[in-house]
Amino acid sequence: xxxxxxxxxxxxxxxxxxxxxxxxxxxxxxxxxxxxxxxxxxxxxxxxxxxxxxxxxxxxxxxxxxxxxxxxxxxxxxxxxxxxxxx
Numbered sequence: 867x868x869x870x871x872x873x874x875x876x877x878x879x880x881x882x883x884x885x886x887x888x889x890x891x892x893x894x895x896x897x898x899x900x901x902x903x904x905x906x907x908x909x910x911x912x913x914x915x916x917x918x919x920x921x922x923x924x925x926x927x928x929x930x931x932x933x934x935x936x937x938x939x940x941x942x943x944x945x946x947x948x949x950x951x952x953x
Contacts, residue, residue, distance in 0.1 A: 869941065870895050872913045876902055884932035891937065893917065896946075903935040914941040 870893040878890060891905045893915070901917075906927045909915050916939045918926050923936035 867938065868895060868917050868919070869944070870901070870903075870915055870917050872905075872909045872911055872915060872937075873900070874911050882932065884930060888927070888931055888933075893935075893937075901935055903937050904931060904933040905937045907937055907940060909937050909940050914944055914946075915939065916941060 873892040873894050876890040876892050878885075885904075889905045889908075891903050891909055893901050893903050895901070903917055904923070904927050915937045917923075917935055918938040919935050923933045924931065926936045926938050927933060
């Protein structure tokens with residue numbers, strides 16, 4: 867899992883059948899690298915989210931959806947400046 871921030875939606879009019887009915891979001895990690903994730907929970911621009919990847923990403927949204935990165939949850943509160951636990 868990784869914490870990422872939603873930059874916005876990705877509009878893609880032509881898709882394979884396994885991606886036709888899902889929303890796609892452009893995400894940015896803390897280092898600024900971008901990724902595209904399937905969003906079935908309604909994350910919006912600016913939300914910090916928890917992502918799941920690999921086979922867990924497919925299980926999170928249903929096995930008929932082809933993805934290797936999915937949004938698993940929207941973070942309600944997170945202090946980005948706080949030191950990591952135990953550190």
